[in-house]
Amino acid sequence: MSTGEKETIAAHLEKSGVSRRTFLELCTKLMIAAPVGLSLTRKATAAQVARIIGKARRPSVIWLHFQDCTGCTETLLRTSAPDVAHLILDVISLDYHETLMAASGAQAEAALKSAIEDNAGKYVLVVEGAIPANDNGVFMELASKPAIQAAKEVASQAAAVIAIGSCASWGGVPSADPNPTGAVGVDSVVEGKPIINLPGCPPNPYNLLAVVLEYVTMNRLPEMDAYNRPKFAYERVIHENCPRRAHFDAGRFATAFGDEGHRKGWCLYKLGCKGPVTHAACSTRHFNEVPGVWPIGTGVPCLGCTEKNVVWKMGTFETVPIHLATPPETYPPIYSTAGGLKVGAAALVGAIAGAVGGAAWVASQRFQSSTEAGVERISADIAHAEKLKAKLNGKKED
Numbered sequence: 001m002s003t004g005e006k007e008t009i010a011a012h013l014e015k016s017g018v019s020r021r022t023f024l025e026l027c028t029k030l031m032i033a034a035p036v037g038l039s040l041t042r043k044a045t046a047a048q049v050a051r052i053i054g055k056a057r058r059p060s061v062i063w064l065h066f067q068d069c070t071g072c073t074e075t076l077l078r079t080s081a082p083d084v085a086h087l088i089l090d091v092i093s094l095d096y097h098e099t100l101m102a103a104s105g106a107q108a109e110a111a112l113k114s115a116i117e118d119n120a121g122k123y124v125l126v127v128e129g130a131i132p133a134n135d136n137g138v139f140m141e142l143a144s145k146p147a148i149q150a151a152k153e154v155a156s157q158a159a160a161v162i163a164i165g166s167c168a169s170w171g172g173v174p175s176a177d178p179n180p181t182g183a184v185g186v187d188s189v190v191e192g193k194p195i196i197n198l199p200g201c202p203p204n205p206y207n208l209l210a211v212v213l214e215y216v217t218m219n220r221l222p223e224m225d226a227y228n229r230p231k232f233a234y235e236r237v238i239h240e241n242c243p244r245r246a247h248f249d250a251g252r253f254a255t256a257f258g259d260e261g262h263r264k265g266w267c268l269y270k271l272g273c274k275g276p277v278t279h280a281a282c283s284t285r286h287f288n289e290v291p292g293v294w295p296i297g298t299g300v301p302c303l304g305c306t307e308k309n310v311v312w313k314m315g316t317f318e319t320v321p322i323h324l325a326t327p328p329e330t331y332p333p334i335y336s337t338a339g340g341l342k343v344g345a346a347a348l349v350g351a352i353a354g355a356v357g358g359a360a361w362v363a364s365q366r367f368q369s370s371t372e373a374g375v376e377r378i379s380a381d382i383a384h385a386e387k388l389k390a391k392l393n394g395k396k397e398d
Contacts, residue, residue: 009091010054016090024050026087030213033206033285037232039218040210052217053091059216060123062115063097064154066140066147067174067183068129072165073099075202075287088209095119109143116157124212125158127151127186130167130174134182148189155190160215162196163187164208166305169197169227176312187228194221197228201305204285207233227308229279238275238302241283244268257299268296272317274304 007015013023027046034041040049063073077085077100094100095115096108103111115123132139137146145153155161163186166172174183187195198207211230214222222230239245247253247267254262255270262271269276275283275296282294282302295302301317304310310320 006057006060006093008054009056009058012058013054013087013090018087018090020050022087023054026091027053030206030210033204033281034210034214034222034230034232037222037230037235038210038214039220040214053213056213056217058091058093059212060115060119061092061094061126061212062112062119062123062154062158063094063126063128064142064151065098066127066129066131066151066168067172067181068165068167069173070099070128071202072128072168073097076205076208088205091209092212095123112143112154116154120157122159123157124215125155125161126208127155127161127163127168128165130171130183130185131189132174132181133184133189134180139181151186151189155186155193158193160194160196160221161186161190162198162208162211164198165203166199166201166311169199169229170308171312172201173312195228196221196224196230198233199227199229199306199308200280201303201311203306204233204281204287206285225279229306233281233285234279234306236279236281238278238280238283238296242267242275242296243283244296262299265299268299268301269319269322271301272315272319273301274307274310274314274320275302276322277310277320278302278304278307280306 024046027049031041031046031049040052065073076088095118096112098108101108101111131137131148131151133148137148140147142150163169167174167183168186170185171179171183171188172185174181185197187197196211198211200207207230210232211222214220222232225231225234227234239248242248244265244267247265248269252261252264252266253270254266254268256262257271262268267273273296283296286297287293292298303316304314304320314320
């Protein structure tokens with residue numbers, strides 16, 4: 001059977017010996033990973049989602065590697081339950097993947113050519129790693145072609161392109177100064193195709209599966225933000241659901257690794273945590289089904305790996321401005337003064353002394369995006385800041 005003659009997902013799962021219960025578990029996890037933002041998961045039950053997915057033809061996926069560490073591939077394979085990794089590969093048809101395929105050399109080139117020809121206009125191209133663009137892409141070649149040329153050629157016949165990981169989305173580690181190879185993300189190279197960015201170092205594998213299945217079952221892409229990230233996974237900042245948020249609201253901060261606050265699990269903001277500006281779902285959708293398996297969960301500040309202008313543009317311990325929320329005025333205020341960041345910039349939205357009412361405010365904003373919450377709070381924050389300024393001015397006059 002050629003790669004172009006795909007059977008349905010349900011038929012393939014049955015042939016592979018996958019039980020219905022196991023498939024329903026995957027659909028349930030998919031619904032948890034994307035509770036909103038997908039047409040597919042708007043159905044009432046996992047059984048309904050399973051019926052829709054089961055009727056679809058297995059999507060052909062071609063996966064190319066460029067300047068990467070293969071971490072995005074590892075996140076797909078190294079789940080805590082091996083059955084999950086196998087099941088994901090049963091649901092999609094991974095027709096070309098340099099890390100996983102047995103072929104090499106001429107056989108690998110033939111496999112790529114066959115996968116493109118058999119599924120032209122229908123396959124999903126997944127790109128892992130940044131693409132070197134300087135000096136006509138001389139820094140990397142695939143089958144004697146510059147990587148930039150290979151990316152354009154394979155993308156030209158794809159139905160859609162998914163940039164998985166921060167390197168493929170923004171340029172990532174290879175693009176850090178001085179960036180001698182001119183490493184860039186896929187959307188700087190490929191034109192005329194829908195491109196979905198799934199930044200993260202690495203991203204959650206369920207985000208990839210959700211995007212692919214939404215496309216092949218509903219014939220549409222998820223709703224995306226200004227950076228072409230699917231909103232179901234990147235609309236809210238980590239800070240909103242961080243397990244250490246209560247310590248932030250109470251003004252309890254670790255100030256050095258290993259100090260009393262750090263040992264007690266206090267907020268990591270003053271150690272450079274980028275959670276307040278990082279759009280990701282790490283705090284609510286854990287990697288590999290293991291609670292706490294993410295930086296903040298292990299006592300390390302968030303580095304902001306899903307943000308284009310944060311992780312490889314800012315210092316590791318540099319603090320970010322707090323735009324939407326600060327601890328109540330009964331606790332010490334938070335100042336964002338590291339590096340070139342000034343309090344004045346954050347003060348525009350009440351950063352130096354905004355009161356958010358603690359846990360009650362957090363609960364009331366639970367189902368809002370950070371943008372929506374900001375629109376509602378900005379007037380109140382500014383008014384509150386003005387009130388505090390007036391108080392301070394009154395004291396100075398006395």
